[in-house]
Amino acid sequence: MTSVSPIGSRETVAEGLASLSEDKQSWLNLLMENPAQDDLILAGLHLYLDQASEARFLNTLKLEKCGEWLGNTAPDRLQIRLSEAGKSSQHPAYLAFKQGLTRSGGLERAYPKAPV
Numbered sequence: 001m002t003s004v005s006p007i008g009s010r011e012t013v014a015e016g017l018a019s020l021s022e023d024k025q026s027w028l029n030l031l032m033e034n035p036a037q038d039d040l041i042l043a044g045l046h047l048y049l050d051q052a053s054e055a056r057f058l059n060t061l062k063l064e065k066c067g068e069w070l071g072n073t074a075p076d077r078l079q080i081r082l083s084e085a086g087k088s089s090q091h092p093a094y095l096a097f098k099q100g101l102t103r104s105g106g107l108e109r110a111y112p113k114a115p116v
Contacts, residue, residue, distance in 0.1 A: 013044020071104025
């Protein structure tokens, strides 16, 4: 039995989400390709949102951009969990992330409404 070792930590995921440079975006895309890394991505996202909520200056535009990027980039299997992360607190940092995630339309693309 082989165990899959993560290619990063929740801290590196949080740093990647904070910067969203091209290198970090490529690395995050690589992580999202592997379903075994989903928990690592979400742990890093929660750490990133927690750090943003504790910061002296709340950069809502950066949080919205992160949410929008994740909503456009993340595979369908992660969309519900990303939405739950955005709803997990009423702090403005989480609300800004959720607003960007909603603007991306990722959840609607992953799970379209059924024709009635």
